[in-house]
Amino acid sequence: MPCRAQTDRSTEKNVNAMSNTIVSADVIVTSPSRNYVTVKVTTADGLVGWGDATLNGRELSVASYLRDHLAPALVGRDADRIEDVWQLFYRGVYWRRGPVTMAAIGAVDTALWDIKGKALGVPVYQLLGGAVREQILTYTHATGWDLPALCESVDHVLARGFRAVRVQSGVPGLNRVYGVTRGAQAYEPAGRGSGPAEETWDTGAYLRHAPQMLRAIREHVGPDIDLLHDVHHRLTPTEAVQLGKAVEPVNLFWLEDVTPAENQQLLRQVRAQTSVPLAIGEVFNTVWDCQQLITERLIDYIRTAVVHAGGISHIRKILNLAEVFQVKGAPHGPSDVSPISLSASLHVGLSTTNFAIQEYMGYDPLVSEVFRSSFTFRDGYLHPGDEPGLGVTVDEEAAARFPYEQAYLPIARRRDGTMTDW
Numbered sequence: 001m002p003c004r005a006q007t008d009r010s011t012e013k014n015v016n017a018m019s020n021t022i023v024s025a026d027v028i029v030t031s032p033s034r035n036y037v038t039v040k041v042t043t044a045d046g047l048v049g050w051g052d053a054t055l056n057g058r059e060l061s062v063a064s065y066l067r068d069h070l071a072p073a074l075v076g077r078d079a080d081r082i083e084d085v086w087q088l089f090y091r092g093v094y095w096r097r098g099p100v101t102m103a104a105i106g107a108v109d110t111a112l113w114d115i116k117g118k119a120l121g122v123p124v125y126q127l128l129g130g131a132v133r134e135q136i137l138t139y140t141h142a143t144g145w146d147l148p149a150l151c152e153s154v155d156h157v158l159a160r161g162f163r164a165v166r167v168q169s170g171v172p173g174l175n176r177v178y179g180v181t182r183g184a185q186a187y188e189p190a191g192r193g194s195g196p197a198e199e200t201w202d203t204g205a206y207l208r209h210a211p212q213m214l215r216a217i218r219e220h221v222g223p224d225i226d227l228l229h230d231v232h233h234r235l236t237p238t239e240a241v242q243l244g245k246a247v248e249p250v251n252l253f254w255l256e257d258v259t260p261a262e263n264q265q266l267l268r269q270v271r272a273q274t275s276v277p278l279a280i281g282e283v284f285n286t287v288w289d290c291q292q293l294i295t296e297r298l299i300d301y302i303r304t305a306v307v308h309a310g311g312i313s314h315i316r317k318i319l320n321l322a323e324v325f326q327v328k329g330a331p332h333g334p335s336d337v338s339p340i341s342l343s344a345s346l347h348v349g350l351s352t353t354n355f356a357i358q359e360y361m362g363y364d365p366l367v368s369e370v371f372r373s374s375f376t377f378r379d380g381y382l383h384p385g386d387e388p389g390l391g392v393t394v395d396e397e398a399a400a401r402f403p404y405e406q407a408y409l410p411i412a413r414r415r416d417g418t419m420t421d422w
């Protein structure tokens, strides 16, 4: 027998044979008020799918990962094989997980779901099993440097129809605080420029202030409004217990990111000692990052987002695991998650039983010049709309008018200069 390589023609890719063959995957980086990274996947018969790959402060790394590594391997593949493409980019790379990789995979996955919806003429939530609810409960942010400003901001949010509101305020003695603006403008943490802004952090000052602020806001809104608060990874488990106990009477919807969650077993202490509901997970990228928190029920809400946790396919796996343990989904939805990702989250939310609430920070008006979205907001609830696919299109000419601008998230130091978690 000749020792010669044989070509099995039946497994060769035939680009022209299938109309759903991917013919291009392009990356668009645009900055209508803030940076967004978008992937555009096109099939041979002209269907276009959009995916969000925005990783705040590290946008270009994901753009490069997509352009240099995923796009060339995507061309020629069958757009119908969403799960297989996901596995290809997850397992086939050997170097797994991490925010850059998973945002890039997530964008491709989202774009392929968009294409499948368009190919079949149905909204993506129909492909995910159909609606299990009529609309999706949502919360937005209220922010005020002092209590009167915060109360005013809360009133404004309630007047817009929200029934759930995240409240963040300034801390006496600190100049800048996560989630808080000094004026009426929306909070945007990423600062344009060539390096990160520095903030000073003082845990004692925060712990003295936060419980009274939350008590005052509960008094202001009465018992029927859902109140949430984001600690943004700042406390040790012991400090988290102190805060949790102090705010139990406020009856919060949740306390978010009380500790940096790398050491997940440390959350056991917090769970054992306070009944305050906990939400964690916006910086997680895979089901393996959430596994312990979910299976030990160390949290009540898992916060992973479509964009940062491997797309629609993977967030469904996370939420399905969470359902078994009575943990609910509550995806991250700041302005640095683009309307594509928000819309994808709404399709998941409409069709997933244990989906509790969607964060909806809203967008600068310039964002809607680039992203045309069909989702609607009414009386505190969102709906993704019924357009085939995800219901978001990108105006590429408008996107080109807003070139990328370098931007960084801030960093935080304690009063003695030590770097701490922002």
Ligand code: GCO
Pocket: 056, 189, 230, 232, 282, 332, 333, 334, 336, 359, 409
């Ligand atoms: C939230 C988040 C955000 C993040 C931001 C970082 O709960 O909405 O904590 O505000 O800080 O997305 O890019």
Ligand code: MG
Pocket: 230, 232, 256, 257, 282
């Ligand atoms: Mg948060």
